[in-house]
């Protein structure tokens with residue numbers, strides 16, 4: 442829903458802080474997820490994620506969430522699915538050239554990132570191309586696995 446998506450950008454700071462805490466909790470509970478089995482968890486967690494993030498961000502379940510780097514504005518709502526900034530067609534009023542009824546997701550991203558500490562630096566990071574094989578899968582579970590794998594590789 443567009444109104445909810447706009448609300449999320451206006452409250453990017455609080456939502457980002459909440460997500461940081463939520464992510465830490467998910468990582469802390471990793472032994473539990475491993476015991477249950479990630480593949481067994483995939484469907485229910487993805488369904489929950491779709492419901493929550495669909496409501497707040499119009500999430501398209503790309504499986505590689507970058508909301509924390511885009512001021513809580515989901516780049517997959519760009520009709521061109523651009524993940525590294527806007528195309529050259531942003532209208533003078535900041536709206537999308539393809540869907541003029543909505544603001545460009547990247548205009549929203551800058552507004553949201555400005556509200557988050559370190560948000561503008563995160564916005565400047567280059568994002569890898571989206572991997573379509575991950576569409577529909579849980580970003581939350583993927584982040585947990587990545588964080589745990591990175592911690593295991595770090596020298597003691």
Ligand code: SF4
Pocket residue numbers: 494498499500501502503504505506507508515516517580
């Ligand atoms: S970046 Fe991907 S996972 Fe995150 S809200 Fe957008 S579609 Fe959903």
